[in-house]
Amino acid sequence: MQNTSYLTSEAISTFIRTALAEDVGDGDHSSLAAIPAEARNRAKLLVKGEGVLAGVELAQLIFREADASLVIDLRLTDGASVKYGDVAFTVEGPARSILTAERLVLNCMQRMSGIATHTAYLTSLLVGTKAKLLDTRKTTPNFRVCEKWAVLIGGGVNHRYGLFDMIMLKDNHVDYAGGIQAAIEATQAYLARTGRQLPIVIETRTLAEVQQVLETGNVDRIMLDNMSPELMREAVTLIDGRYPTEASGGITEQTIAAVAASGVDYISVGALTHSAGIMDLSLKAF
Structure with a gap:
Protein backbone atom coordinates (compact mmCIF):
# COMPACT_ATOMS: atom_id res chain seq x y z
CA MET A 1 0.00 0.00 0.00
CA GLN A 2 2.95 2.32 -0.61
CA ASN A 3 1.58 5.74 -1.52
CA THR A 4 3.71 8.54 -2.93
CA SER A 5 0.88 10.36 -4.69
CA TYR A 6 1.28 13.23 -2.22
CA LEU A 7 4.67 14.12 -3.73
CA THR A 8 3.25 16.31 -6.46
CA SER A 9 4.81 19.50 -7.75
CA GLU A 10 1.63 21.34 -6.78
CA ALA A 11 1.69 20.13 -3.17
CA ILE A 12 5.37 20.91 -2.73
CA SER A 13 5.05 24.33 -4.35
CA THR A 14 2.08 25.16 -2.11
CA PHE A 15 4.07 24.16 0.96
CA ILE A 16 7.06 26.30 -0.09
CA ARG A 17 4.97 29.37 -0.90
CA THR A 18 3.05 29.12 2.37
CA ALA A 19 6.21 28.59 4.41
CA LEU A 20 8.00 31.52 2.76
CA ALA A 21 4.97 33.75 3.31
CA GLU A 22 4.94 32.79 6.98
CA ASP A 23 8.60 33.73 7.36
CA VAL A 24 9.02 36.69 5.03
CA GLY A 25 5.72 38.53 5.54
CA ASP A 26 6.01 41.97 3.98
CA GLY A 27 9.76 41.66 3.54
CA ASP A 28 13.09 40.35 4.82
CA HIS A 29 13.90 43.71 6.38
CA SER A 30 17.25 42.56 7.84
CA SER A 31 18.58 41.79 4.36
CA LEU A 32 16.84 44.75 2.74
CA ALA A 33 18.39 47.07 5.32
CA ALA A 34 21.95 45.76 5.44
CA ILE A 35 22.69 44.21 2.03
CA PRO A 36 22.98 46.26 -1.18
CA ALA A 37 20.51 45.24 -3.85
CA GLU A 38 23.27 44.54 -6.34
CA ALA A 39 25.36 42.36 -3.99
CA ARG A 40 26.10 38.84 -5.21
CA ASN A 41 27.55 36.20 -2.92
CA ARG A 42 27.77 32.47 -2.35
CA ALA A 43 27.24 30.08 0.53
CA LYS A 44 27.72 26.40 1.27
CA LEU A 45 25.46 23.96 3.08
CA LEU A 46 27.72 22.56 5.78
CA VAL A 47 26.96 19.28 7.55
CA LYS A 48 27.71 19.40 11.27
CA GLY A 49 26.47 15.94 12.23
CA GLU A 50 26.28 12.47 10.74
CA GLY A 51 23.57 10.32 9.30
CA VAL A 52 21.37 10.34 6.21
CA LEU A 53 20.97 13.60 4.32
CA ALA A 54 17.46 14.59 3.25
CA GLY A 55 15.82 17.68 1.81
CA VAL A 56 18.35 18.49 -0.90
CA GLU A 57 15.79 18.37 -3.68
CA LEU A 58 13.40 20.44 -1.60
CA ALA A 59 16.14 23.00 -0.90
CA GLN A 60 16.67 23.49 -4.63
CA LEU A 61 12.96 24.19 -5.05
CA ILE A 62 12.95 26.65 -2.13
CA PHE A 63 15.88 28.61 -3.57
CA ARG A 64 14.21 28.59 -6.99
CA GLU A 65 10.97 29.95 -5.50
CA ALA A 66 12.87 32.65 -3.62
CA ASP A 67 14.85 33.71 -6.69
CA ALA A 68 15.05 31.81 -9.98
CA SER A 69 18.46 33.35 -10.71
CA LEU A 70 20.15 31.53 -7.81
CA VAL A 71 22.57 28.83 -8.98
CA ILE A 72 22.90 25.64 -6.91
CA ASP A 73 25.88 23.31 -7.33
CA LEU A 74 25.02 19.93 -5.84
CA ARG A 75 27.78 17.98 -4.10
CA LEU A 76 25.52 15.41 -2.38
CA THR A 77 22.01 14.10 -3.00
CA ASP A 78 19.10 12.91 -0.87
CA GLY A 79 19.87 9.64 0.88
CA ALA A 80 23.63 10.21 1.05
CA SER A 81 25.45 9.09 4.19
CA VAL A 82 27.14 12.17 5.59
CA LYS A 83 29.58 13.14 8.32
CA TYR A 84 30.75 16.34 9.98
CA GLY A 85 32.40 18.69 7.51
CA ASP A 86 30.70 17.46 4.36
CA VAL A 87 29.30 20.08 1.99
CA ALA A 88 25.92 19.18 0.49
CA PHE A 89 25.80 22.00 -2.05
CA THR A 90 26.74 25.57 -2.77
CA VAL A 91 24.41 28.37 -3.79
CA GLU A 92 25.42 31.55 -5.61
CA GLY A 93 23.56 34.66 -6.67
CA PRO A 94 21.86 37.74 -5.19
CA ALA A 95 22.90 37.89 -1.53
CA ARG A 96 19.51 39.08 -0.32
CA SER A 97 17.81 36.08 -1.90
CA ILE A 98 20.24 33.61 -0.31
CA LEU A 99 19.58 35.09 3.12
CA THR A 100 15.82 35.17 2.66
CA ALA A 101 15.67 31.46 1.78
CA GLU A 102 18.30 30.37 4.32
CA ARG A 103 16.13 29.61 7.36
CA LEU A 104 13.41 27.73 5.48
CA VAL A 105 16.04 25.59 3.75
CA LEU A 106 17.73 24.79 7.06
CA ASN A 107 14.49 24.18 8.97
CA CYS A 108 13.35 21.67 6.36
CA MET A 109 16.66 19.93 5.78
CA GLN A 110 17.56 19.60 9.47
CA ARG A 111 14.21 18.04 10.32
CA MET A 112 14.07 15.84 7.22
CA SER A 113 17.63 14.62 7.73
CA GLY A 114 16.87 13.76 11.35
CA ILE A 115 13.84 11.70 10.28
CA ALA A 116 15.73 9.99 7.44
CA THR A 117 18.59 9.14 9.79
CA HIS A 118 16.28 7.63 12.42
CA THR A 119 14.35 5.74 9.75
CA ALA A 120 17.54 4.28 8.31
CA TYR A 121 18.68 3.20 11.77
CA LEU A 122 15.42 1.43 12.65
CA THR A 123 15.32 -0.16 9.20
Missing part, protein backbone atom coordinates in the same frame (compact mmCIF):
# COMPACT_ATOMS: atom_id res chain seq x y z
CA SER A 124 18.78 -1.59 9.83
CA LEU A 125 17.37 -3.39 12.88
CA LEU A 126 14.95 -5.29 10.64
CA VAL A 127 17.66 -6.97 8.54
CA GLY A 128 17.07 -10.69 8.28
CA THR A 129 13.29 -10.38 8.60
CA LYS A 130 10.56 -9.64 6.05
CA ALA A 131 9.18 -6.70 8.04
CA LYS A 132 8.99 -3.28 6.45
CA LEU A 133 9.01 -0.05 8.44
CA LEU A 134 5.95 2.21 8.14
CA ASP A 135 5.38 5.79 9.22
CA THR A 136 2.07 7.10 10.62
CA ARG A 137 -0.10 10.23 10.64
CA LYS A 138 1.70 11.44 13.78
CA THR A 139 3.25 14.32 11.91
CA THR A 140 3.70 18.06 12.31
CA PRO A 141 0.61 19.88 10.94
CA ASN A 142 1.28 21.39 7.50
CA PHE A 143 4.69 19.66 7.34
CA ARG A 144 3.49 16.12 6.62
CA VAL A 145 4.59 16.16 2.98
CA CYS A 146 8.20 16.77 4.02
CA GLU A 147 8.19 14.35 6.95
CA LYS A 148 6.79 11.46 4.92
CA TRP A 149 9.19 12.30 2.08
CA ALA A 150 12.04 12.04 4.60
CA VAL A 151 10.85 8.58 5.69
CA LEU A 152 11.08 7.43 2.07
CA ILE A 153 14.59 8.87 1.75
CA GLY A 154 15.59 6.99 4.89
CA GLY A 155 14.42 3.68 3.45
CA GLY A 156 11.03 3.43 5.15
CA VAL A 157 7.60 2.90 3.62
CA ASN A 158 4.77 5.42 3.72
CA HIS A 159 1.50 4.38 5.34
CA ARG A 160 -1.68 6.26 4.39
CA TYR A 161 -1.14 9.97 3.83
CA GLY A 162 -4.36 11.11 5.44
CA LEU A 163 -7.86 10.12 6.45
CA PHE A 164 -9.01 10.10 2.84
CA ASP A 165 -6.83 7.47 1.13
CA MET A 166 -7.36 4.41 3.35
CA ILE A 167 -9.91 3.11 5.81
CA MET A 168 -8.26 2.28 9.11
CA LEU A 169 -10.64 0.87 11.68
CA LYS A 170 -8.87 1.44 14.98
CA ASP A 171 -9.99 0.51 18.49
CA ASN A 172 -12.35 3.47 18.90
CA HIS A 173 -13.96 2.83 15.51
CA VAL A 174 -14.50 -0.81 16.45
CA ASP A 175 -15.90 0.07 19.87
CA TYR A 176 -18.19 2.80 18.53
CA ALA A 177 -19.40 0.55 15.70
CA GLY A 178 -20.30 -2.26 18.08
CA GLY A 179 -17.48 -4.70 17.45
CA ILE A 180 -15.23 -6.14 14.76
CA GLN A 181 -17.93 -7.67 12.57
CA ALA A 182 -20.20 -4.62 12.77
CA ALA A 183 -17.33 -2.26 11.88
CA ILE A 184 -16.28 -4.30 8.84
CA GLU A 185 -19.83 -4.79 7.57
CA ALA A 186 -20.66 -1.08 7.98
CA THR A 187 -17.48 -0.21 6.11
CA GLN A 188 -18.26 -2.54 3.21
CA ALA A 189 -21.76 -1.05 2.99
CA TYR A 190 -20.30 2.46 2.97
CA LEU A 191 -17.88 1.63 0.16
CA ALA A 192 -20.66 0.04 -1.89
CA ARG A 193 -22.96 3.00 -1.27
CA THR A 194 -20.37 5.64 -2.19
CA GLY A 195 -18.65 3.77 -5.01
CA ARG A 196 -15.25 4.17 -3.40
CA GLN A 197 -12.42 1.68 -3.57
CA LEU A 198 -10.25 2.06 -0.49
CA PRO A 199 -8.05 -0.49 1.27
CA ILE A 200 -9.25 -1.53 4.71
CA VAL A 201 -6.96 -2.03 7.69
CA ILE A 202 -8.47 -3.15 10.96
CA GLU A 203 -6.87 -2.99 14.38
CA THR A 204 -7.02 -5.96 16.73
CA ARG A 205 -6.02 -6.12 20.37
CA THR A 206 -6.48 -9.79 21.20
CA LEU A 207 -6.37 -13.18 19.52
CA ALA A 208 -10.15 -13.29 19.88
CA GLU A 209 -10.45 -10.12 17.80
CA VAL A 210 -8.05 -11.56 15.22
CA GLN A 211 -10.30 -14.61 14.97
CA GLN A 212 -13.35 -12.39 14.51
CA VAL A 213 -11.63 -10.62 11.60
CA LEU A 214 -10.78 -13.96 10.00
CA GLU A 215 -14.38 -15.10 10.34
CA THR A 216 -15.75 -11.85 8.88
CA GLY A 217 -13.16 -11.30 6.14
CA ASN A 218 -13.35 -8.43 3.64
CA VAL A 219 -10.29 -6.53 4.87
CA ASP A 220 -6.86 -5.88 3.34
CA ARG A 221 -4.60 -5.92 6.39
CA ILE A 222 -4.80 -6.87 10.05
CA MET A 223 -3.12 -4.62 12.58
CA LEU A 224 -1.81 -6.18 15.78
CA ASP A 225 -1.87 -3.39 18.33
CA ASN A 226 0.08 -3.28 21.58
CA MET A 227 0.65 -7.03 21.60
CA SER A 228 3.78 -8.63 22.99
CA PRO A 229 6.11 -10.21 20.40
CA GLU A 230 5.02 -13.61 21.68
CA LEU A 231 1.34 -12.81 21.20
CA MET A 232 2.08 -11.35 17.75
CA ARG A 233 3.76 -14.60 16.78
CA GLU A 234 0.60 -16.48 17.78
CA ALA A 235 -1.52 -14.05 15.79
CA VAL A 236 0.68 -14.41 12.70
CA THR A 237 0.37 -18.18 12.97
CA LEU A 238 -3.42 -17.89 13.33
CA ILE A 239 -3.69 -15.57 10.30
CA ASP A 240 -1.47 -17.98 8.33
CA GLY A 241 -0.80 -15.66 5.41
CA ARG A 242 -4.45 -14.94 4.64
CA TYR A 243 -3.88 -11.22 5.21
CA PRO A 244 -0.79 -9.02 5.54
CA THR A 245 -0.07 -8.11 9.16
CA GLU A 246 1.04 -4.87 10.77
CA ALA A 247 2.47 -4.44 14.26
CA SER A 248 1.80 -1.14 16.01
CA GLY A 249 1.76 0.50 19.41
CA GLY A 250 4.71 1.72 21.45
CA ILE A 251 7.38 -0.05 19.41
CA THR A 252 10.89 1.23 20.21
CA GLU A 253 14.42 0.57 19.03
CA GLN A 254 14.76 -1.82 21.96
CA THR A 255 11.76 -3.92 20.94
CA ILE A 256 11.55 -3.59 17.16
CA ALA A 257 13.85 -6.53 16.35
CA ALA A 258 11.77 -8.89 18.50
CA VAL A 259 8.58 -7.59 16.90
CA ALA A 260 10.01 -8.16 13.42
CA ALA A 261 11.04 -11.68 14.38
CA SER A 262 7.40 -12.50 15.12
CA GLY A 263 6.81 -12.69 11.37
CA VAL A 264 4.74 -9.55 10.78
CA ASP A 265 4.84 -7.91 7.35
CA TYR A 266 4.87 -4.29 8.53
CA ILE A 267 5.81 -2.37 11.65
CA SER A 268 4.39 1.14 12.09
CA VAL A 269 6.34 3.55 14.30
CA GLY A 270 4.97 6.99 15.09
CA ALA A 271 8.31 8.03 16.56
CA LEU A 272 9.79 8.19 13.06
CA THR A 273 8.11 11.56 12.65
CA HIS A 274 6.96 12.74 16.06
CA SER A 275 10.16 12.09 18.02
CA ALA A 276 13.08 12.16 15.58
CA GLY A 277 15.77 14.71 16.30
CA ILE A 278 17.47 16.96 13.78
CA MET A 279 20.77 16.90 11.96
CA ASP A 280 22.85 20.00 12.62
CA LEU A 281 23.34 21.90 9.36
CA SER A 282 24.33 25.45 8.57
CA LEU A 283 24.54 27.72 5.54
CA LYS A 284 27.89 29.48 5.59
CA ALA A 285 29.16 32.30 3.42
CA PHE A 286 32.50 31.59 1.77
Whole structure:
Protein backbone atom coordinates (compact mmCIF):
# COMPACT_ATOMS: atom_id res chain seq x y z
CA MET A 1 0.00 0.00 0.00
CA GLN A 2 2.95 2.32 -0.61
CA ASN A 3 1.58 5.74 -1.52
CA THR A 4 3.71 8.54 -2.93
CA SER A 5 0.88 10.36 -4.69
CA TYR A 6 1.28 13.23 -2.22
CA LEU A 7 4.67 14.12 -3.73
CA THR A 8 3.25 16.31 -6.46
CA SER A 9 4.81 19.50 -7.75
CA GLU A 10 1.63 21.34 -6.78
CA ALA A 11 1.69 20.13 -3.17
CA ILE A 12 5.37 20.91 -2.73
CA SER A 13 5.05 24.33 -4.35
CA THR A 14 2.08 25.16 -2.11
CA PHE A 15 4.07 24.16 0.96
CA ILE A 16 7.06 26.30 -0.09
CA ARG A 17 4.97 29.37 -0.90
CA THR A 18 3.05 29.12 2.37
CA ALA A 19 6.21 28.59 4.41
CA LEU A 20 8.00 31.52 2.76
CA ALA A 21 4.97 33.75 3.31
CA GLU A 22 4.94 32.79 6.98
CA ASP A 23 8.60 33.73 7.36
CA VAL A 24 9.02 36.69 5.03
CA GLY A 25 5.72 38.53 5.54
CA ASP A 26 6.01 41.97 3.98
CA GLY A 27 9.76 41.66 3.54
CA ASP A 28 13.09 40.35 4.82
CA HIS A 29 13.90 43.71 6.38
CA SER A 30 17.25 42.56 7.84
CA SER A 31 18.58 41.79 4.36
CA LEU A 32 16.84 44.75 2.74
CA ALA A 33 18.39 47.07 5.32
CA ALA A 34 21.95 45.76 5.44
CA ILE A 35 22.69 44.21 2.03
CA PRO A 36 22.98 46.26 -1.18
CA ALA A 37 20.51 45.24 -3.85
CA GLU A 38 23.27 44.54 -6.34
CA ALA A 39 25.36 42.36 -3.99
CA ARG A 40 26.10 38.84 -5.21
CA ASN A 41 27.55 36.20 -2.92
CA ARG A 42 27.77 32.47 -2.35
CA ALA A 43 27.24 30.08 0.53
CA LYS A 44 27.72 26.40 1.27
CA LEU A 45 25.46 23.96 3.08
CA LEU A 46 27.72 22.56 5.78
CA VAL A 47 26.96 19.28 7.55
CA LYS A 48 27.71 19.40 11.27
CA GLY A 49 26.47 15.94 12.23
CA GLU A 50 26.28 12.47 10.74
CA GLY A 51 23.57 10.32 9.30
CA VAL A 52 21.37 10.34 6.21
CA LEU A 53 20.97 13.60 4.32
CA ALA A 54 17.46 14.59 3.25
CA GLY A 55 15.82 17.68 1.81
CA VAL A 56 18.35 18.49 -0.90
CA GLU A 57 15.79 18.37 -3.68
CA LEU A 58 13.40 20.44 -1.60
CA ALA A 59 16.14 23.00 -0.90
CA GLN A 60 16.67 23.49 -4.63
CA LEU A 61 12.96 24.19 -5.05
CA ILE A 62 12.95 26.65 -2.13
CA PHE A 63 15.88 28.61 -3.57
CA ARG A 64 14.21 28.59 -6.99
CA GLU A 65 10.97 29.95 -5.50
CA ALA A 66 12.87 32.65 -3.62
CA ASP A 67 14.85 33.71 -6.69
CA ALA A 68 15.05 31.81 -9.98
CA SER A 69 18.46 33.35 -10.71
CA LEU A 70 20.15 31.53 -7.81
CA VAL A 71 22.57 28.83 -8.98
CA ILE A 72 22.90 25.64 -6.91
CA ASP A 73 25.88 23.31 -7.33
CA LEU A 74 25.02 19.93 -5.84
CA ARG A 75 27.78 17.98 -4.10
CA LEU A 76 25.52 15.41 -2.38
CA THR A 77 22.01 14.10 -3.00
CA ASP A 78 19.10 12.91 -0.87
CA GLY A 79 19.87 9.64 0.88
CA ALA A 80 23.63 10.21 1.05
CA SER A 81 25.45 9.09 4.19
CA VAL A 82 27.14 12.17 5.59
CA LYS A 83 29.58 13.14 8.32
CA TYR A 84 30.75 16.34 9.98
CA GLY A 85 32.40 18.69 7.51
CA ASP A 86 30.70 17.46 4.36
CA VAL A 87 29.30 20.08 1.99
CA ALA A 88 25.92 19.18 0.49
CA PHE A 89 25.80 22.00 -2.05
CA THR A 90 26.74 25.57 -2.77
CA VAL A 91 24.41 28.37 -3.79
CA GLU A 92 25.42 31.55 -5.61
CA GLY A 93 23.56 34.66 -6.67
CA PRO A 94 21.86 37.74 -5.19
CA ALA A 95 22.90 37.89 -1.53
CA ARG A 96 19.51 39.08 -0.32
CA SER A 97 17.81 36.08 -1.90
CA ILE A 98 20.24 33.61 -0.31
CA LEU A 99 19.58 35.09 3.12
CA THR A 100 15.82 35.17 2.66
CA ALA A 101 15.67 31.46 1.78
CA GLU A 102 18.30 30.37 4.32
CA ARG A 103 16.13 29.61 7.36
CA LEU A 104 13.41 27.73 5.48
CA VAL A 105 16.04 25.59 3.75
CA LEU A 106 17.73 24.79 7.06
CA ASN A 107 14.49 24.18 8.97
CA CYS A 108 13.35 21.67 6.36
CA MET A 109 16.66 19.93 5.78
CA GLN A 110 17.56 19.60 9.47
CA ARG A 111 14.21 18.04 10.32
CA MET A 112 14.07 15.84 7.22
CA SER A 113 17.63 14.62 7.73
CA GLY A 114 16.87 13.76 11.35
CA ILE A 115 13.84 11.70 10.28
CA ALA A 116 15.73 9.99 7.44
CA THR A 117 18.59 9.14 9.79
CA HIS A 118 16.28 7.63 12.42
CA THR A 119 14.35 5.74 9.75
CA ALA A 120 17.54 4.28 8.31
CA TYR A 121 18.68 3.20 11.77
CA LEU A 122 15.42 1.43 12.65
CA THR A 123 15.32 -0.16 9.20
CA SER A 124 18.78 -1.59 9.83
CA LEU A 125 17.37 -3.39 12.88
CA LEU A 126 14.95 -5.29 10.64
CA VAL A 127 17.66 -6.97 8.54
CA GLY A 128 17.07 -10.69 8.28
CA THR A 129 13.29 -10.38 8.60
CA LYS A 130 10.56 -9.64 6.05
CA ALA A 131 9.18 -6.70 8.04
CA LYS A 132 8.99 -3.28 6.45
CA LEU A 133 9.01 -0.05 8.44
CA LEU A 134 5.95 2.21 8.14
CA ASP A 135 5.38 5.79 9.22
CA THR A 136 2.07 7.10 10.62
CA ARG A 137 -0.10 10.23 10.64
CA LYS A 138 1.70 11.44 13.78
CA THR A 139 3.25 14.32 11.91
CA THR A 140 3.70 18.06 12.31
CA PRO A 141 0.61 19.88 10.94
CA ASN A 142 1.28 21.39 7.50
CA PHE A 143 4.69 19.66 7.34
CA ARG A 144 3.49 16.12 6.62
CA VAL A 145 4.59 16.16 2.98
CA CYS A 146 8.20 16.77 4.02
CA GLU A 147 8.19 14.35 6.95
CA LYS A 148 6.79 11.46 4.92
CA TRP A 149 9.19 12.30 2.08
CA ALA A 150 12.04 12.04 4.60
CA VAL A 151 10.85 8.58 5.69
CA LEU A 152 11.08 7.43 2.07
CA ILE A 153 14.59 8.87 1.75
CA GLY A 154 15.59 6.99 4.89
CA GLY A 155 14.42 3.68 3.45
CA GLY A 156 11.03 3.43 5.15
CA VAL A 157 7.60 2.90 3.62
CA ASN A 158 4.77 5.42 3.72
CA HIS A 159 1.50 4.38 5.34
CA ARG A 160 -1.68 6.26 4.39
CA TYR A 161 -1.14 9.97 3.83
CA GLY A 162 -4.36 11.11 5.44
CA LEU A 163 -7.86 10.12 6.45
CA PHE A 164 -9.01 10.10 2.84
CA ASP A 165 -6.83 7.47 1.13
CA MET A 166 -7.36 4.41 3.35
CA ILE A 167 -9.91 3.11 5.81
CA MET A 168 -8.26 2.28 9.11
CA LEU A 169 -10.64 0.87 11.68
CA LYS A 170 -8.87 1.44 14.98
CA ASP A 171 -9.99 0.51 18.49
CA ASN A 172 -12.35 3.47 18.90
CA HIS A 173 -13.96 2.83 15.51
CA VAL A 174 -14.50 -0.81 16.45
CA ASP A 175 -15.90 0.07 19.87
CA TYR A 176 -18.19 2.80 18.53
CA ALA A 177 -19.40 0.55 15.70
CA GLY A 178 -20.30 -2.26 18.08
CA GLY A 179 -17.48 -4.70 17.45
CA ILE A 180 -15.23 -6.14 14.76
CA GLN A 181 -17.93 -7.67 12.57
CA ALA A 182 -20.20 -4.62 12.77
CA ALA A 183 -17.33 -2.26 11.88
CA ILE A 184 -16.28 -4.30 8.84
CA GLU A 185 -19.83 -4.79 7.57
CA ALA A 186 -20.66 -1.08 7.98
CA THR A 187 -17.48 -0.21 6.11
CA GLN A 188 -18.26 -2.54 3.21
CA ALA A 189 -21.76 -1.05 2.99
CA TYR A 190 -20.30 2.46 2.97
CA LEU A 191 -17.88 1.63 0.16
CA ALA A 192 -20.66 0.04 -1.89
CA ARG A 193 -22.96 3.00 -1.27
CA THR A 194 -20.37 5.64 -2.19
CA GLY A 195 -18.65 3.77 -5.01
CA ARG A 196 -15.25 4.17 -3.40
CA GLN A 197 -12.42 1.68 -3.57
CA LEU A 198 -10.25 2.06 -0.49
CA PRO A 199 -8.05 -0.49 1.27
CA ILE A 200 -9.25 -1.53 4.71
CA VAL A 201 -6.96 -2.03 7.69
CA ILE A 202 -8.47 -3.15 10.96
CA GLU A 203 -6.87 -2.99 14.38
CA THR A 204 -7.02 -5.96 16.73
CA ARG A 205 -6.02 -6.12 20.37
CA THR A 206 -6.48 -9.79 21.20
CA LEU A 207 -6.37 -13.18 19.52
CA ALA A 208 -10.15 -13.29 19.88
CA GLU A 209 -10.45 -10.12 17.80
CA VAL A 210 -8.05 -11.56 15.22
CA GLN A 211 -10.30 -14.61 14.97
CA GLN A 212 -13.35 -12.39 14.51
CA VAL A 213 -11.63 -10.62 11.60
CA LEU A 214 -10.78 -13.96 10.00
CA GLU A 215 -14.38 -15.10 10.34
CA THR A 216 -15.75 -11.85 8.88
CA GLY A 217 -13.16 -11.30 6.14
CA ASN A 218 -13.35 -8.43 3.64
CA VAL A 219 -10.29 -6.53 4.87
CA ASP A 220 -6.86 -5.88 3.34
CA ARG A 221 -4.60 -5.92 6.39
CA ILE A 222 -4.80 -6.87 10.05
CA MET A 223 -3.12 -4.62 12.58
CA LEU A 224 -1.81 -6.18 15.78
CA ASP A 225 -1.87 -3.39 18.33
CA ASN A 226 0.08 -3.28 21.58
CA MET A 227 0.65 -7.03 21.60
CA SER A 228 3.78 -8.63 22.99
CA PRO A 229 6.11 -10.21 20.40
CA GLU A 230 5.02 -13.61 21.68
CA LEU A 231 1.34 -12.81 21.20
CA MET A 232 2.08 -11.35 17.75
CA ARG A 233 3.76 -14.60 16.78
CA GLU A 234 0.60 -16.48 17.78
CA ALA A 235 -1.52 -14.05 15.79
CA VAL A 236 0.68 -14.41 12.70
CA THR A 237 0.37 -18.18 12.97
CA LEU A 238 -3.42 -17.89 13.33
CA ILE A 239 -3.69 -15.57 10.30
CA ASP A 240 -1.47 -17.98 8.33
CA GLY A 241 -0.80 -15.66 5.41
CA ARG A 242 -4.45 -14.94 4.64
CA TYR A 243 -3.88 -11.22 5.21
CA PRO A 244 -0.79 -9.02 5.54
CA THR A 245 -0.07 -8.11 9.16
CA GLU A 246 1.04 -4.87 10.77
CA ALA A 247 2.47 -4.44 14.26
CA SER A 248 1.80 -1.14 16.01
CA GLY A 249 1.76 0.50 19.41
CA GLY A 250 4.71 1.72 21.45
CA ILE A 251 7.38 -0.05 19.41
CA THR A 252 10.89 1.23 20.21
CA GLU A 253 14.42 0.57 19.03
CA GLN A 254 14.76 -1.82 21.96
CA THR A 255 11.76 -3.92 20.94
CA ILE A 256 11.55 -3.59 17.16
CA ALA A 257 13.85 -6.53 16.35
CA ALA A 258 11.77 -8.89 18.50
CA VAL A 259 8.58 -7.59 16.90
CA ALA A 260 10.01 -8.16 13.42
CA ALA A 261 11.04 -11.68 14.38
CA SER A 262 7.40 -12.50 15.12
CA GLY A 263 6.81 -12.69 11.37
CA VAL A 264 4.74 -9.55 10.78
CA ASP A 265 4.84 -7.91 7.35
CA TYR A 266 4.87 -4.29 8.53
CA ILE A 267 5.81 -2.37 11.65
CA SER A 268 4.39 1.14 12.09
CA VAL A 269 6.34 3.55 14.30
CA GLY A 270 4.97 6.99 15.09
CA ALA A 271 8.31 8.03 16.56
CA LEU A 272 9.79 8.19 13.06
CA THR A 273 8.11 11.56 12.65
CA HIS A 274 6.96 12.74 16.06
CA SER A 275 10.16 12.09 18.02
CA ALA A 276 13.08 12.16 15.58
CA GLY A 277 15.77 14.71 16.30
CA ILE A 278 17.47 16.96 13.78
CA MET A 279 20.77 16.90 11.96
CA ASP A 280 22.85 20.00 12.62
CA LEU A 281 23.34 21.90 9.36
CA SER A 282 24.33 25.45 8.57
CA LEU A 283 24.54 27.72 5.54
CA LYS A 284 27.89 29.48 5.59
CA ALA A 285 29.16 32.30 3.42
CA PHE A 286 32.50 31.59 1.77
